[in-house]
Amino acid sequence: MKKTVTFKDGTMVDLDTTHEWKNLKVIEMDMPVKGMCCKWGKDSGEYRIFIDSALPDQEKLETFIHEMIHLYRGDLEKQGESVQKIETECHHITQEVLRSIGI
Numbered sequence: 001m002k003k004t005v006t007f008k009d010g011t012m013v014d015l016d017t018t019h020e021w022k023n024l025k026v027i028e029m030d031m032p033v034k035g036m037c038c039k040w041g042k043d044s045g046e047y048r049i050f051i052d053s054a055l056p057d058q059e060k061l062e063t064f065i066h067e068m069i070h071l072y073r074g075d076l077e078k079q080g081e082s083v084q085k086i087e088t089e090c091h092h093i094t095q096e097v098l099r100s101i102g103i
């Protein structure tokens, strides 16, 4: 049986269809920060998101969204921009996303 989701506008999405984006893998492990994302290998085109396995589920989700926003905005490729500015923007967008999906 196929799992599908139908949106208000009638758009139907097949949940069995998987999409690969940035060749991404998410790894939970014991780490000193909540999360991080990085390119995996110099020219592999692969990315990894690491999430601290000790976090409660809610914080894991928040951290995952935060790191996804970094990847989506191309923050890893930005050069010469202040890390603090990037983190502040990412934090605000994460809060907006969490609000918009009611979390």
Ligand SMILES: [Zn+2]
Residues within 6 Å of the ligand: 066, 070, 087, 090
């Ligand atoms: Zn960040």
